[in-house]
Ligand code: SF4
């Protein structure tokens with residue numbers, strides 16, 4: 132079975148052996164061990180807790196062997212006149228070392244192989260390669276966005292000579308080249324590793340990048356008349372080992388060493404790509420993919436990556452609002468919750484409808500479920516938010532947690548919701564609680580109809596046509612501002628962690644719903660999101676026996692999917 136069959140998302144998976152159980156003997160820096168046959172030497176060293184520096188090699192792309200940074204000393208078992216390995220005093224084969232170094236990325240493990248990763252010869256080779264790579268490299272580090280996570284910088288410290296013998300003029304190449312809508316190229320910094328070219332052609336099947344000219348004058352470029360703007364182009368800024376490709380959105384915004392890194396999930400579609408949120412002092416600066424072979428490998432789409440600027444939108448709701456004399460005024464949380472509770476108490480349970488949301492976490496949905504159970508409200512549904520599915524990561528579900536709403540029994544797939552317009556108009560529904568910032572006018576309930584409600588309570592992060600009609604507005608927290616779990620479209624339960632505080636007085640929705648529950652029913656046993664999880668895992672069959680630690684950073688498969696919806700994984 133080829134690697135690609137195991138992981139259709141990647142054409143290669145060099146870090147995964149074809150057969151992890153087919154082990155052979157190998158000597159790494161004098162120590163004998165066993166490793167899977169066929170693994171390349173960079174990966175063998177990695178598993179042996181050694182490091183072979185590399186630029187062009189990437190475990191998810193084809194091997195081209197053009198940077199030569201991964202040179203190592205290689206040996207094979209010494210053969211005696213009888214064509215059998217000569218054994219040393221320790222009973223292990225003696226190694227016959229080759230006089231010239233080999234490249235680790237393109238050398239696969241064979242039985243009895245000897246590997247030296249830090250011999251004098253290897254160190255000399257690395258010094259030489261570094262000197263060559265830096266010959267024409269500009270002294271851009273102080274103004275380069277890659278500083279702090281640049282392999283040239285890191286390897287210069289570890290493996291460079293610290294001085295250059297190059298006294299000639301450097302070759303000048305184009306700077307600030309507009310490669311596409313989201314990516315800028317600095318050709319002077321490019322070390323011609325071709326990772327970006329391979330990502331584009333092998334992973335995205337978009338053959339748009341290539342090298343032109345020869346020798347020191349070789350430059351990366353997009354084919355004439357073409358632009359590098361496929362839906363996953365920003366992944367090249369991640370895998371470019373130097374500062375040649377940078378994101379227009381992130382460049383010059385923040386030094387990377389100042390960023391706090393928080394493990395979370397992209398909330399822009401149902402795939403739930405694993406991400407790292409880079410933030411500083413309460414502001415998110417970038418999202419980058421976090422490796423998870425069960426979800427997104429090492430990639431994420433440009434849409435999801437850039438879809439965080441709403442966190443700082445001018446339309447952000449950051450304090451509770453109450454409507455009086457047709458106008459909304461700022462209020463305290465106590466007053467807003469009390470007003471919402473009083474208004475709901477005045478109508479019967481069957482006159483209340485609730486718009487839950489596939490944007491809420493499982494914990495938030497669970498507190499809502501408790502509240503609705505205690506009130507006896509059964510009219511609950513979600514808004515379907517179709518996404519733009521592609522054949523790679525993007526899902527056709529624009530909600531990150533539709534499966535969570537199904538798991539908790541809070542969705543009818545929009546079927547109930549479609550009848551609510553008429554029921555509001557006829558006075559059958561008198562109160563509507565809208566969660567997750569859902570916009571109901573766009574979802575098919577006209578503003579005049581919403582205007583007929585006796586009570587409209589809205590919770591969300593942005594002001595919209597629905598929030599503007601609400602009698603009570605409760606500002607919620609966005610994805611980067613909350614901790615919780617979600618289930619992706621493939622039935623994988625995953626965790627997200629709060630990276631920054633919500634702005635102003637905005638709160639996580641589980642707290643808003645807990646406070647409403649206290650005001651309406653007096654029910655309270657939920658003091659933290661962990662409390663919510665404990666109660667939820669005790670009640671929901673698919674979560675039985677799971678705790679926060681068991682979900683782990685990479686999530687856990689709790690459901691498999693059939694055509695009809697959720698089924699318990701076998
Ligand atoms: S731009 Fe970056 S990824 Fe592309 S070839 Fe140059 S160094 Fe490699």
Ligand code: SF4
Nearest residue numbers: 397400403404432435
């Ligand atoms: S594919 Fe979906 S979950 Fe993944 S990064 Fe894109 S929008 Fe986010």
Ligand code: FES
Nearest residue numbers: 185196198199236
């Ligand atoms: S990493 Fe092996 S030649 Fe570049």
